[in-house]
Amino acid sequence: MSRVRLPAAAAALALLTCLPGCSSAPTAVDACMGKQAVGATSGQLAGTYRGEGDAKDVTLTLKASTDKPGSGTVTVHHWPTGDWYRSELGENFDGSGTWSVVQGGTPATEFAHVSLSFTAPQRFLDGDTLDSLSIADGDGRTYLYADDDPDVCPAFRLRLQSG
Amino acid sequence: MAQTFYLTLLAVDLSALDGLADRWESIHRDIKGLGTRMHDEALTPLRDKGYWEGAAAPYAWKMIDDIERQLESAAKVADAARRVVEDGVGDLRSAQKDLKDAARRATEKGLHIKADGTLSPDVIGNVCKVELTDDEKKTIEAADREIAQILKRGVTADRNLAFSLMADIGLGQWFNDEPGLTDIDSTKKISEDAYNALDLALQGKNAYPGLSSDDPYSLGWDWVTGDGARHRDYYYGDEMTELIRSSESMEQLRLDTLEQWRSTGQPQGSVAYSISESGKLGAFKKLLTTDLPAIVTGDEDHLGEAFTGSYNLNYTVRGQDPDGSLVVEYTLKNNTSNASFLHYIGYYDWLEKTNREEGVFSSVDQKIIWTERIPAKEK
Numbered sequence A: 001m002s003r004v005r006l007p008a009a010a011a012a013l014a015l016l017t018c019l020p021g022c023s024s025a026p027t028a029v030d031a032c033m034g035k036q037a038v039g040a041t042s043g044q045l046a047g048t049y050r051g052e053g054d055a056k057d058v059t060l061t062l063k064a065s066t067d068k069p070g071s072g073t074v075t076v077h078h079w080p081t082g083d084w085y086r087s088e089l090g091e092n093f094d095g096s097g098t099w100s101v102v103q104g105g106t107p108a109t110e111f112a113h114v115s116l117s118f119t120a121p122q123r124f125l126d127g128d129t130l131d132s133l134s135i136a137d138g139d140g141r142t143y144l145y146a147d148d149d150p151d152v153c154p155a156f157r158l159r160l161q162s163g
Numbered sequence B: 001m002a003q004t005f006y007l008t009l010l011a012v013d014l015s016a017l018d019g020l021a022d023r024w025e026s027i028h029r030d031i032k033g034l035g036t037r038m039h040d041e042a043l044t045p046l047r048d049k050g051y052w053e054g055a056a057a058p059y060a061w062k063m064i065d066d067i068e069r070q071l072e073s074a075a076k077v078a079d080a081a082r083r084v085v086e087d088g089v090g091d092l093r094s095a096q097k098d099l100k101d102a103a104r105r106a107t108e109k110g111l112h113i114k115a116d117g118t119l120s121p122d123v124i125g126n127v128c129k130v131e132l133t134d135d136e137k138k139t140i141e142a143a144d145r146e147i148a149q150i151l152k153r154g155v156t157a158d159r160n161l162a163f164s165l166m167a168d169i170g171l172g173q174w175f176n177d178e179p180g181l182t183d184i185d186s187t188k189k190i191s192e193d194a195y196n197a198l199d200l201a202l203q204g205k206n207a208y209p210g211l212s213s214d215d216p217y218s219l220g221w222d223w224v225t226g227d228g229a230r231h232r233d234y235y236y237g238d239e240m241t242e243l244i245r246s247s248e249s250m251e252q253l254r255l256d257t258l259e260q261w262r263s264t265g266q267p268q269g270s271v272a273y274s275i276s277e278s279g280k281l282g283a284f285k286k287l288l289t290t291d292l293p294a295i296v297t298g299d300e301d302h303l304g305e306a307f308t309g310s311y312n313l314n315y316t317v318r319g320q321d322p323d324g325s326l327v328v329e330y331t332l333k334n335n336t337s338n339a340s341f342l343h344y345i346g347y348y349d350w351l352e353k354t355n356r357e358e359g360v361f362s363s364v365d366q367k368i369i370w371t372e373r374i375p376a377k378e379k
Helices: A002-021 A028-032 B005-011 B015-031 B034-048 B057-108 B134-169 B192-202 B216-225 B239-245 B248-264 B279-297 B303-308
Strands: A047-053 A059-064 A071-080 A092-102 A113-120 A132-138 A141-145 A156-160 B231-234 B268-273 B311-320 B326-336 B364-374
Touching (some): A047 A141, A071 A113, B005 B057, B005 B134, B015 B057, B134 B192, B134 B311, B192 B364, B216 B239, B216 B303, B216 B326, B239 B303, B239 B364, B248 B268, B248 B311, B279 B303
Antiparallel strands (some): A047 A156, A071 A092, A092 A113, A113 A132, A132 A141, A141 A156, B311 B326, B326 B364
């Protein structure tokens, strides 16, 4: 018994010691990607993103509008369809539409997010598919992600490719 | 082109709904009274005048009687649907007109309306300003509020129309024999059970998915052992769903939902419950004083949130009753994993790397979806 109890006690002690002692990130998003953004500009967001985690195989490209700041056109590849049109489009689709950034820092919206409006291959209405992505920025890396369980690194996340 | 509710309401051609109401009316005119004719001209002679006798006759009478009742029910549904569409299109048309007027006034003042109908907070006189005067701020805020209020009316009319129509048509195999709604202001008659079933049906899902046998203890055990599916969906009535709904944290999130809806008029949004707001010591204290006791005693006020830890709720407005009660569909995604189990010690990249995809202690994703009515008095 003591052979089992000793490592278990050591692990418990390590965890308890970690509680006040280890320096942890304030959120799971900070720990794996960077700080959740309150605001963002077209210049920061435009570019091609490649998926990680559950978003593996997904790409998203944001092009900035020349006359409307914080908005532009979007194209996606292998985007998750969601429940409403799965029977017609399958699990994923390639599509396009428009995007705009909704700035945070207001009572209704604490953090900024990118809002997507798909017009092809389907006239999706709000919420029919994944159409809202939060923004994280850290160490020069920009991520867009689905803000699901705050206790773990977002499973659906896309990283802006440099260059 | 873009499909935000704001742009859709501005651009939509509502005459299509007028045409729909006309067609329902025409169908009702054509089938009204067919049930009585079926009774008088088919059933009565066959049964009462002895035109059809023998072993098969009672079965035939029953079938004809069924047809008679179906015709009567179909006529009732057609009439109710026509009235609901007419009422809905009236409200939508009024909201559309007011929205166009409000958008025109805002544009004349040089304000910038974004695709979702909210105002850019720093654009006035077609100029983006770093510093705004108090009057300019008030002008932008007033336009923002006005458009949000009109959007709220539009969203309510749109959703109430959809669910009132669905409730009248019903989910059964046969025509609904009691289509109880003749306008879009009687949604109070649609129960939470019915809203959940109609909502799933509208998404092409099984309206009655059946109850899951999972509870937090069995789910925790499956995480440890690696047994069962690694992705699970829960719906209204499931124990996992009801534990979240009865959690103390949900009381504030319902208030937050109402507040957001009232201020933005947007059909969607998200609200969040966080255990890390008070830091690691606060989270650890909560673990010791609330979560662990709830897990030991099965305390329904805290067991749900003890299991999920922090959580985000995405909501979609499904309707609003005339008394202000709001009907929303909530979606919660939770992940049971090594990292989430140890969230109270903090968030670390190394901890994320201990998560496993299969076998013992492998992550289990859960999606919890339900629709509920938030009473207006919660304010």
